[in-house]
Amino acid sequence: MSITYLEAIREAQAKALALDERVFIYGQDVGAFGGAFKATKGLAKEFPGRVLDSPISEDAAIGLAVGASYEGMRPIIEMQFADFSSVAFSQIVNQAATQFWRTQVPCPLVVRLPSGSTAGSGPFHSQSMEAIYAHYPGLIVMNPATVEDAYQMFLEAVSIDDPVIFCEHKFLYYHLKADALPTEIRPSLPVGKARVTRAGRDATVVTYGALVHEALSAADKLAAEGAEIEVVDLRTVKPLDLDTILGSVARTGRLLCAGEAAPWGGTTAEVISRVAQEGFTLLDAPPMRLNARDTPVPYHPALWQAHRPGAQSIVRAVRDLLKF
Amino acid sequence: MVDAVAAAPPSEVQAGTPAQPPPNYLETFRWMLLARTLEERIASLYRAGKIFGGVFLGTGQEALSASLGVSLREGDYFGPLIRDMAGRLAFGEAPVDVTRTYLGSPLGPMQARDGNIHRGRPKQGIFPMISHLGTMVSVVAGALLARRLRGTLPGAVGATCIGDGGTSTGAFHEGMNLAAVERLPLVVVVANNQYAYSTPTSRQFACADLLDRAAGYGFAGHDVDGTDLVACLQTVGAAVAEARAGKGPQMIVARLLRLTGHGEHDDASYMDPALRASAVGGDCLKLARQQILTRGWAQEADLDAWRVKCLSQVDAAVATAQSDAPPDLARVHWTALSTTDLNSVFPQP
Incomplete structure (x- = not known):
């Protein structure tokens, strides 16, 4: 079931x-x-x-x-x-x-x-x-x-x-x-709190929605290369749980924020700007953003795959982040 | 072509006798008088630089608006628009709510967070309008639908007002259609006041008459001379009664003229003078006054006494609002959420 x-x-x-x-x-x-x-x-x-x-x-x-x-x-x-x-x-x-x-x-x-x-x-x-x-x-x-x-x-x-x-x-x-519906009605983590879905020490990937699963898949691939990636699931975009994000960045020193929306402004920009302002000294590398391309979402599956961030592009971005 | 006849004569009195006005007539007249008096004072405060934002008057629309206000009861819903001072007062809005909102008092219903005509008390059934025209139709419909879901709809009515320009919006169309699909007891009062800001009706719609739209939406339609208090009371009262009796949504289209600019910043120099001189350009308050005296429903001395009473009510409302302290910046809760622990906190230098 x-x-x-x-x-x-x-x-x-x-x-x-x-x-x-x-x-x-x-x-x-x-x-x-x-x-x-x-x-x-x-x-x-x-x-x-x-x-x-x-x-x-x-x-x-x-x-x-x-x-x-x-x-x-x-x-x-x-x-x-x-x-x-x-x-x-x-x-x-x-x-x-x-x-x-x-x-x-x-x-x-x-x-x-x-x-x-x-x-x-x-x-x-x-x-x-x-x-x-x-x-x-x-x-x-x-x-x-x-x-x-x-x-x-x-x-x-x-x-x-x-x-x-x-x-x-x-x-x-x-x-x-x-496997089953939760038996509890109340969330184990309060609304407004982000979740550290996977612990790691080399870089933090902050994301939300379907990209959480792409980030987890990317973390698996990167683990094979010896990199331990922490994945933070925002859960609520607003309010934004900056404490959990900063806590993670404090552990890893490196931040990639990935989102499926268009690249101008938006959730990833908000996360990066808040971390830059309030956690600058925690960073060992310039924080990175990964978003969809700056076009409407395309129809053909091949174009669609190339338009949105996915496990592969997250892997590439994290590799760059780790090289700095 | 505009029929350049001076003011239209008041309609024949169909209810009451020459010696006795129709039901609610004198009460409604007094609400009109209070609205006009209060708005004149607000306008003079504006000219004196005492109002922070704009001032928008309902001059010439008091008969229509007040007729709606007196036709509604406690427990009904009212979503007024910008020219409904008279209807608001008749429905129960306190003059001090008006002055406190215009003067930005934190003790007013909008606590200095919103001003002028953007005021209301949702829990008392007066919904505060937003500036996006047509949006209040579905809001009032939603309150009525909620009553139906709770089993407390019978006997209740919701009403909202709009102008000729507002009927061009998508929100108006969506709201009208939805209310008719649900067959809600909604009364929509359209003041066809000939101008949407500066735009004449010829640039606003192409149907012969806005009333034609009622049938298209599935509303019962009612035409009324908005300058004539007797006609307004009869037509609006009947439409509200039909809605209350479960006969579905009602749309009233009133013929009248906005006897002022869009706001007090606007001299309305674009307005066709022939319209002012035509039947549609009559001043409902002056016409009602003339009717009262002609019919002998009240004496000149009564009218003077009512005017004095209105002035003292307005004086008191203005004095109260002017004695209120301005917003205390140290005590403002900068949160747009009622759930305070979900409030976002941004660094403030």
Whole structure:
């Protein structure tokens, strides 16, 4: 018996609906159909009237969630793909994100973003939006990389009194499996804390989402060359757990930050700039960034592979880092 | 072509008698008067340099807005727009909330963090607008949907207001469609005030009448002369009652003219003078006053007494806000999250 990352998200939503009657799910095709990825499969039947199909109106879906949160509900909004959240951008960053600051009334809602690229998905079904949302005050941005985190962090997201952008990586939906769901609802590591997924002493690779697994694979290859790589999984992009990052850099002296989003600005730039400012003396080499190329995500699998960072490019980057 | 007739005569009174005004008429008039008086004071504070940001008035839209405010009840939701001082007051917003927000008092509902028309008290059902037009339609719809999910919808109404320009946004369209799909008791009041900032309606939409859109969305449509308080009370009151009775979403389109600039920084020199002279350019407050006196619903002395009372309410609200201390920088919680342990900490030199 095993459970996939996607099934864990489905189970987490079922649990959230069962635990709290204020929770409801709203999104395109999420009802009887069970969602484009089947993340809400069977939930409309199990929780009648609480899993509702929306029109193709991302802006209004977030507006609706904000209004429902005023009335004490805890809405979960599924964007069919993260890419389409750009249509809801105004409501997310102007309405949901500003609400607590402006009114002192919390805005508990979760926006599920099926994120990241997969082969053949092309420019409009592949985007990584985490840095865009992290830039705006008033939002929490989660990027779970494991089945356990997908389940527990989702439940945590629903219980938080602030808007959470929940970036699920589509590449992990079917590929990533665990033996079973965690028995505990609460995450073993609190939300906002990064995890040292693999210990090492020669260099630190900080990353998140699907690239955590690429970094682990790169660490295996580098271990064969005698290099011990520490891998840090950010788990939440915002807030950023700088303490754990600096602790790791203190051990290794070398930092590579890898992310799947576009290279200008973004999560990797934030990590590097914070480490440069607050941990400069810990560094034995200039910190490095690795991102996708500065183009839209391409369609052909070969182009896609060459566009995104992966185990191979992480290995190459770390080798350069170790040479300094 | 603009029909260059001077002010339109008030409509025939269909409810009440010559000796007795229609229900809510005089109460609504007094809210209009308070709104106009308060806005005139805010404008003079602006001219005196006492307001930090912009000032946006509802001059000429008080009859429409106040008619909505008095038609709503406690427990309803109201998402006002920038020209809804009258509706806000009628729905229960305190004048001191207005003055404290305009003057940037930390004791106001927005605690000096937001200003002017961006004010509200969500827990009392007044949702604070953001500047992105059309977005409040889905927010009010969401509060109503939540009531349905909780089983407390029957009898409740949500209302929001917008102008002719705001109807051009994608957010407006998405929100209208969603509300109709869910058949929510939502009343959307469109003040077709002829200009979106400087843009005339001819550059805003190409349908013959904005009301034509109601059928397309699946809303019941209502046309009203926004300069006429009797008509506004009847039409808005009826639409709210229909929504309350479970007859689905209602869209009202009012014909009127913005009798001011977009904001107090704007002299509206682009406005067609013929519009001002036409029926649509009438001042609802003056027309209602004239109607009251003609019909004998109140006497000149009553009107004077109401005006004096409004002035004293405004004086008190301004005095209170002006006596508030400015924000204490030592005590600001610089966090946009209610979950304080997830607040990001950035180095501040």
